[in-house]
Amino acid sequence: MTSIRSRLLTILIASTGLIWLFAVAWIYISTQAEVERVLDARLTEAARMVNSLLAERKVEMALATDTAGDAPVQFQFGDASYERQLSCQIWSLDGKLIGRSEHAPSGQLTQSESGFSQSVINGETWRVYSIENASLGVRVMVGDSIAVRDRLVGDVVKGLAIPAILILPFLAGAIWISVRRGMRPLNDMATALSSRAANDLQPLPQQSLPDEIVPAVHALNGLFQRVQEAREREKNFTTFAAHELKTPLAGLKTQAQVALASQDGDVHENALRQIAAGVDRTSRLVRQLLDLSSVEASDRAPNASSIRIADIVRRIAADMPSENARISIGGDLEASQSTDAVLLTLAIRNLIENALLHSQGTVQVGIAQDAHHLRVSVEDDGPGISEDELPRVTERFFRGRSKSPTGSGLGLAIVKEAASRLDGRLIFENRLPSGLRATLELPASPSR
Amino acid sequence: MRILVVEDDPLLLDGLTAGLGLASFTVDAVSTCEDAYAALEANEYRAVVLDLMLPDGSGLDILASLRKRQNTTPVVLLTARDQIEDRIAGLDAGADDYVGKPFDLDELAARVRAAARRGAGLACAILEWNGVVMDTAQQTVAKDGLSVSVTRREFGVLRKLLEHPGSTVSKAALEDALYGWQEEVESNAVEVHVHNLRNKLGSSFIKTVRGLGYRLSEECR
Incomplete structure (x- = not known):
């Protein structure tokens, strides 16, 4: 069941109903016991009353007539409706019916000599209390019909149950309304939320909320904020990317117009050379934009395979068309790591490219591996990065004061993104006397 | 006409320097805010072409500081951020014009000329004095309806004089308007240009004010 409201309703109504049934059963049982007790007390009382009347000779005439004739005396036994349900018989100890109340059966009510007993007379069950009066030589029996008793208990219980049954729908209604109000x-x-436009990521109001919903609203607002930030980043990224592409395009167009307009051979040639270089740079920018978006967008789990780091570095170095810088590899050349080859290659390639852009001569790639980490460090002998710019170098399109003329400001952003996808981190340190060491630190692969 | 170009992209900066040079501007080119501040401090420019996104700050900051110092040098913003709100922000910050990248070089040159003209308090592109007509947009000079061919430098000297008719323009101001930083200025360069102009437009057209500079002659030929 997915609706909290129907779940609550079901639980509340079922449990209320169960408790209600239990209460009714309890009332029934205790009422029955109480009625039995009261009726038994009445039997006892009635028997004693008759007995005491006999003792005071109030029914002398009956005893006298008894001696005169055979016919037992019939007497009125009070006139209250309660007592009419009672039957009384007076038997002599030698087994003769001396007298009985009106409507009392003619058969002996009980064989029991004294106390409570139950007997069936003419198909009717009776509960009888008998008391023996030895001095008068009689036995007084007072009884009532079990059927009558049951009817009495039934009436009492009915009197309780009917209002309770009538109350049930109101109870259910009250529960329904309460649940509704509670769920409001x-x-x-x-x-x-459902009336919102798709791009409306304003936080939900948090005032006057029940405590139970606050965590959900908090979580939702947190999610909204993260989505908003992601969208903002995306928007900024697109804007920046457009800026970064428009600028070289403007440069290319300007150079082309210069080449067309200029009569001067040197100016003409320079413009064409600039166009060629500009196209190279723009292609690299486009490639890096694609790299970055593919690193970012890949929500697949990194595709791990065991690779030797030195092989990756050698392959990258072979692809690098670098005239004025050499790449040397040192450290643990056998180190291998189970990781995503594509992401790792992207990261190392961009680190090396960045180092080459700023390097005067050699770029040194060092590989180190211990029990916990794999470290790939790339060192150049360029100007380094000033301390105030260090925290910003991995921002997209950030190009510091010591930028190279052909950098796009994307390389280190790609490295950082790839590193975080590989659960690693990226550390920059300035070297002495000059240069930068960028270290990519990855957690050791478990399969090592 | 000496202008300052602030742009951090080397390809575009090189193109602008060459292209605006072809359109007979004298271009000083810088690529950072810091250099731009220094250049603006040291020189008088007829106009500034300013990129917004610079490595060490925003072009808008340069613009704001310029206007704060009551410097009214016309500024043409050059940027890839050309959404309406960016344009409004730029113009409200004190820019005179706004050109989105990529742009047409000739259009940019025309806009810089127009901004410079307005900055100099001139309503149109035609400057006129004593039968000599200069079209600053077409870069042509005519005397009595006949076209006169002048070099880029001569054009610059004549223009500077025509823009300030009746007042004396110093030799240093003329040199400043003609030559950028990197250019070697021959000590008698301005004299040579004035001499050539006199040959082409009549010997009495430009008067030498001894010790002060040059001005256009009041008298008719």
Whole structure:
């Protein structure tokens, strides 16, 4: 069941119903016991009363007539409706019926000599209390019909149960309304959310919310914020990317117009050379933009395979068309890591490219591996990065004061993104007397 | 006409220097805010072409500081951020014009000329004095309806004089308007240009004010 409201309703109504049934059963049982007790007390009382009347000779005439004739005396036994349900018989100890109340059966009510007993007379079950009066030589029996008793208990229980049954729908209604009211903040939230435009990521209001919903609203607002930030980043990225592409395009167009307009051979040639270099640079920028977006967008799990780091570095070095810088590899040449080859190659290639852009001569790649980490460090002998710019170098399109003329400001951003996809980190240190050491630190692969 | 170009992209900066040079501007080129501040401090420019995104700050900051110092040098913003709100922000910050990248070189040159003209308080591209007509947009000079061919430098000297008719323009101001930083200025360069102009436009057209500079002659030929 997915609706909290129907779940709550079901649980509440079922449990209330169960408790209600239990209460009714309890009332029934205890009422029955109480009625039995009261009726038994009445039997005892009635028997004693008759007995005491006999003792005071109030029914002398009956005893007298008894001696005169055979017919037992019939007497009125009070006139209250309660007592009419009682039957009384007076038997002599030698087994003769001396007298009985009106409507009392003619058969002996019980064989029991004294106390409570139960007997069936003419198909009717009776509960009888008998008391023996030895001095008068009689036995007084007072009984009532079990059927009558049951009817009485039934009436009492009915009197309780009917109002309770009538109350049930009201109870259910009250539960339904309460649940509805209780759920209103959730409904309000759902309405507020469903009526929103797709791009409306404003946080939900947090005032006057029930404590139970606050965590959900918090979580939602947190999510909204993260989505908003991601969208903002994306938007900035697109804007910056457009800027970065428009500028070289403007440069290319300007140079082309210069080449067309200029009569001067040197100016003409310089413009064409600039166009060629500009196209190279723009291609590299486009490639890096694609790299960055592919690193970013890949939500697949990194595709791990065991690779030797030195092989990657050698392959990258072979691809690098560098006239004025050499790449040397040192350290643990056998080090290998189970990791995503594509991401790692992207990261190392961009680190090396960045180092080459700023290097005067040699770029040194060092590989080190211990129990916990794999470290690939790339050192150049360029100007380094000033301390105030260090935290910003991995920002997209950030190009510091010591930028190279052909850098795009994207390389280190790609490295950082790739590093974080590989659960690693990127550390920059300035070297003495000059240069930069960029270290890519990855956690050791478990399969090592 | 000496202008300052602030742009951090080397390809574009090189193109602008060459292209605006072809359009007979004298171009000083810088690529950072810091250099731009220094250049603006040291020189008087007829116009500034300013990129917004620079490595050490925003072009808008340069613009703001310029306007704060009551410097009214016309500024043409050059940027890839050419959304309406960016344009509004730029113009409200004190820019005179706004050109989005990529642009047409001739259009940029025309806009810089127009901004410079307005900055100099001139309503149109035609300057006129004593029968000599200069079209600053077409870069042509005519005397009495006949076209006169002048070099780029001569054009610059004549223009500077025509823009300030009746007042004396110093030799240093003329040199400043003609030559950028990197250019070697011969000590008698301005004299040579004035001499050539006199040959082409009549010997009495430009008067020498001894010790002060040059001005256009009041008298008709």
